[in-house]
Amino acid sequence: MDIIEITGLRKRYGGRTAVDDVSFGVAEGEVFGIVGRNGAGKTTTVECVAGLRVPDAGTVSVAGLDPRADQAELRRTLGVQLQDCTLPDKLRVGEALRLYASFYEHPADWRTLMEEVGLGSRQHTAFAKLSGGQRQRLSIALALVGAPRVAILDELTTGLDPKARRETWELIEQVKARGVTILLVTHFMEEAERLCDRVAVLDGGRVAAVDTPEGLIARVDGSHRLRFRASPEAGPVLRSLPEAVTVGVEGDRFTVTGTGDLLLSVVTALAAHHIAPRDFTMDRATLDDAFLALTGHTPHQTDERSTTRDTRGTADPGAGATRGTEPGGKRPMVQDAHGSAGAQGDSTLEER
Numbered sequence: 001m002d003i004i005e006i007t008g009l010r011k012r013y014g015g016r017t018a019v020d021d022v023s024f025g026v027a028e029g030e031v032f033g034i035v036g037r038n039g040a041g042k043t044t045t046v047e048c049v050a051g052l053r054v055p056d057a058g059t060v061s062v063a064g065l066d067p068r069a070d071q072a073e074l075r076r077t078l079g080v081q082l083q084d085c086t087l088p089d090k091l092r093v094g095e096a097l098r099l100y101a102s103f104y105e106h107p108a109d110w111r112t113l114m115e116e117v118g119l120g121s122r123q124h125t126a127f128a129k130l131s132g133g134q135r136q137r138l139s140i141a142l143a144l145v146g147a148p149r150v151a152i153l154d155e156l157t158t159g160l161d162p163k164a165r166r167e168t169w170e171l172i173e174q175v176k177a178r179g180v181t182i183l184l185v186t187h188f189m190e191e192a193e194r195l196c197d198r199v200a201v202l203d204g205g206r207v208a209a210v211d212t213p214e215g216l217i218a219r220v221d222g223s224h225r226l227r228f229r230a231s232p233e234a235g236p237v238l239r240s241l242p243e244a245v246t247v248g249v250e251g252d253r254f255t256v257t258g259t260g261d262l263l264l265s266v267v268t269a270l271a272a273h274h275i276a277p278r279d280f281t282m283d284r285a286t287l288d289d290a291f292l293a294l295t296g297h298t299p300h301q302t303d304e305r306s307t308t309r310d311t312r313g314t315a316d317p318g319a320g321a322t323r324g325t326e327p328g329g330k331r332p333m334v335q336d337a338h339g340s341a342g343a344q345g346d347s348t349l350e351e352r
């Protein structure tokens with residue numbers, strides 16, 4: 001049984017369908033990516049997994065739990081870091097971790113966690129004084145302080161500089177190495193390619209494909225590209241190869257795209273005809289190319305169904321958090337549905 005199972009998930013906001021018949025499963029220990037453009041339905045999907053939204057149709061289960069019906073138990077299983085998260089400016093790193101740890105019966109050791117995420121020297125630093133990368137590391141630590149089996153990390157590296165992004169990736173790899181299952185939302189294909197065992201491509205609220213990054217890339221026609229110089233006789237030889245999808249010629253420069261064993265078949269065929277290629281280079285398609293091939297858009301475009309996001313939250317008093325009340329619609333760093341064992345009331349996010 002998969003640790004996360006989503007079947008036929010559908011969610012509408014007013015007349016707009018955000019998530020439409022989404023199904024996939026996540027195996028325990030996997031880093032599973034959800035990729036898509038802005039507005040594709042990624043956040044809504046993970047909010048349903050976290051029990052923060054009520055699906056209009058379909059079922060979600062996390063370690064056999066129903067995220068809506070079994071909220072108390074879910075808190076012990078699932079750690080959540082949602083997009084645009086924030087904490088009160090004056091709250092210090094150590095205070096935040098100690099506070100969040102206090103919500104759990106069997107938390108991780110917050111001091112150890114603080115060291116592991118590289119914030120040991122920042123224990124007494126106020127949230128407002130942290131850099132973007134440090135805030136993200138803190139948000140990962142807060143998502144893990146309850147020692148969850150599953151962590152949801154939403155757009156973790158958006159807004160980070162390349163160095164901070166790479167450091168965050170290394171941290172996620174360490175979390176994976178502990179056996180934590182990670183549901184990772186991103187619109188950075190490089191991030192998904194590097195970190196994810198499998199990826200669901202969401203487009204217009206629907207699943208366009210679920211596969212390993214390599215599997216998605218292999219679906220791109222002409223996913224391998226060879227460039228070299230050669231004598232004109234190479235043209236007919238290359239065009240006769242079943243592995244070659246396109247053969248371009250400009251003077252003595254050849255560009256051949258294809259799939260599978262393209263390199264081997266090109267080199268073998270040229271050698272058989274005593275043609276020696278020069279200045280040989282090879283590159284392969286990326287997940288960006290696969291995304292474009294699958295959806296017809298680049299991951300950085302916005303879904304035209306999308307509207308400006310509202311704060312999307314209620315001021316649910318828990319964990320000292322101020323969900324939905326921060327300027328700019330920022331959310332608390334870790335949703336209090338899972339961070340505050342003592343939170344009162346319904347933790348569903350408000351809908352327009």
Ligand SMILES: Nc1ncnc2c1ncn2[C@@H]1O[C@H](COP(=O)(O)OP(=O)(O)OP(=O)(O)O)[C@@H](O)[C@H]1O
Nearest residue numbers: 013018038039040041042043044305306307312352
């Ligand atoms: N609270 C809401 N009220 C109305 N519409 C919403 C609300 N939340 C999301 N939407 C709409 O639902 C669709 C899916 O949004 P969602 O945030 O799930 O997508 P996303 O892929 O996570 O995008 P982003 O990367 O921008 O967060 C979009 O059209 C969005 O405008």
